[in-house]
Amino acid sequence: MDSKFVLKFFLPISIMLLLSGSADAQGLKVGFYKKTCPNAETIVYNEMKRVISVAPSLAGPLLRLFFHDCFVRGCDASILLNSTKNNVAEKESPINLSLRGYGVIDTIKAKLEKACPGIVSCADITALVARDAVYLSKGPSWEVPTGRRDGRASLIAETRQLPAPIFTFQQLKASFAQKGLSVKDLVVLSGGHTLGTSQCSFFSPRLYNFTGKGDADPSLDSEYVIKLKNKCKPTDTTKLAEMDPGSFLSFDTDYYKIVSKRRGLFSTDSALLQDAETRSYVQRQVKASNPREFFKDFGVSMVNMGNTGVLIGKQGEIRKNCAVVN
Numbered sequence: 001m002d003s004k005f006v007l008k009f010f011l012p013i014s015i016m017l018l019l020s021g022s023a024d025a026q027g028l029k030v031g032f033y034k035k036t037c038p039n040a041e042t043i044v045y046n047e048m049k050r051v052i053s054v055a056p057s058l059a060g061p062l063l064r065l066f067f068h069d070c071f072v073r074g075c076d077a078s079i080l081l082n083s084t085k086n087n088v089a090e091k092e093s094p095i096n097l098s099l100r101g102y103g104v105i106d107t108i109k110a111k112l113e114k115a116c117p118g119i120v121s122c123a124d125i126t127a128l129v130a131r132d133a134v135y136l137s138k139g140p141s142w143e144v145p146t147g148r149r150d151g152r153a154s155l156i157a158e159t160r161q162l163p164a165p166i167f168t169f170q171q172l173k174a175s176f177a178q179k180g181l182s183v184k185d186l187v188v189l190s191g192g193h194t195l196g197t198s199q200c201s202f203f204s205p206r207l208y209n210f211t212g213k214g215d216a217d218p219s220l221d222s223e224y225v226i227k228l229k230n231k232c233k234p235t236d237t238t239k240l241a242e243m244d245p246g247s248f249l250s251f252d253t254d255y256y257k258i259v260s261k262r263r264g265l266f267s268t269d270s271a272l273l274q275d276a277e278t279r280s281y282v283q284r285q286v287k288a289s290n291p292r293e294f295f296k297d298f299g300v301s302m303v304n305m306g307n308t309g310v311l312i313g314k315q316g317e318i319r320k321n322c323a324v325v326n
């Protein structure tokens with residue numbers, strides 16, 4: 001082969017491959033299990049394909065699980081640990097009330113332990129499952145850097161690090177900044193609310209007696225308030241509302257349409273209209289003729305979130321059972 005040709009065509013490609021395959025700032029890399037467990041990602045995907053085809057509503061909770069893992073102690077699978085005699089785990093926090101899908105992770109882990117014992121971490125499974133949940137809900141896919149190790153602790157008190165649905169924009173921004181995430185990551189990842197449901201209790205304070213005068217949150221569309229009040233009585237706690245009504249099983253840009261119509265369920269959704277940067281992102285997605293920008297951004301921001309406080313190398317352990325430390 002002509003050497004000029006090699007330089008012109010193969011060098012740039014090999015540099016690109018090197019860059020995409022090389023360790024990132026956090027020490028994770030795409031294809032970490034390529035040699036040690038070559039089918040790891042396929043095993044995860046095949047099980048997720050089966051699960052989402054029979055229970056599509058698990059996509060939301062499985063995406064949310066990764067967020068709740070990463071924001072508390074980093075993406076170390078601390079969310080998966082059960083309480084013990086001497087410790088109450090993150091799982092028990094009221095904010096985790098409707099998290100589900102732990103059984104899916106356990107099934108996948110069992111399959112991986114069979115194929116390559118002691119190799120694939122529960123933290124990486126959680127990251128891969130979140131990616132596949134989005135993809136299998138007609139959303140984008142992206143490469144997930146892996147190599148995370150599992151932590152040995154899970155403390156209910158630390159779930160305070162999760163942003164509350166009543167946070168103001170400033171509080172949200174600070175909460176994300178604490179995890180090394182930008183305002184752009186905030187507006188992009190909030191788009192995850194295109195999937196899934198919420199219990200009435202997380203937003204009904206906005207419907208009833210918001211300021212103590214028997215009123216609703218003025219930042220909510222008043223017609224939507226009537227609809228939501230029909231769905232959620234003040235005392236309803238476990239009743240569910242779809243966050244993207246009519247398409248809560250498909251990953252799309254509808255979340256931004258909802259927010260722009262002042263129909264975001266949480267104060268934190270409405271808050272994205274208060275800041276110039278997040279507002280313009282919301283409006284751009286509403287006008288966009290396709291989801292290309294959002295889909296690309298979502299993968300980038302999920303990778304960013306997935307870098308939060310990870311354990312690598314010899315830190316932590318590879319749990320045998322995701323619910324208990326070894």
Ligand code: HEM
Pocket residue numbers: 059060061063064067095096097098099163164165166172189190192193195196197198199202266268
């Ligand atoms: C910006 C701060 C955020 C706040 C305050 C927030 C708050 C909430 C709340 C209160 C619920 C309802 C939970 C329930 O009914 O128990 C929820 C659901 C959900 N959240 Fe978030 N969230 C935020 C960011 C995120 C992020 C970053 C993701 C993932 C990228 C995400 C994904 C989801 C999903 C998929 C659901 C639906 C879960 C289901 O169907 O059970 N959220 N969120």
Ligand SMILES: *[C@@H]1O[C@H](CO)[C@@H](O)[C@H](O)[C@H]1NC(C)=O
Pocket residue numbers: 082321323324
């Ligand atoms: C963890 O807790 C769940 C729910 O209580 C239970 O079903 C599961 O068997 C527990 N796992 C282990 C390994 O103890």
Ligand SMILES: *[C@@H]1O[C@H](CO)[C@@H](O)[C@H](O)[C@H]1NC(C)=O
Pocket residue numbers: 209211212213214
């Ligand atoms: C609304 O809130 C105010 C102030 O907290 C309280 O005095 C009043 O009883 C509440 N009204 C209803 C209908 O709950």
Ligand SMILES: CC(=O)N[C@H]1CO[C@H](CO)[C@@H](O)[C@@H]1O
Pocket residue numbers: 091092093094095096097098099
């Ligand atoms: C899955 C899980 O453990 N959920 C818990 C979340 O927190 C509530 C309230 O403390 C518990 O009752 C749930 O069991």
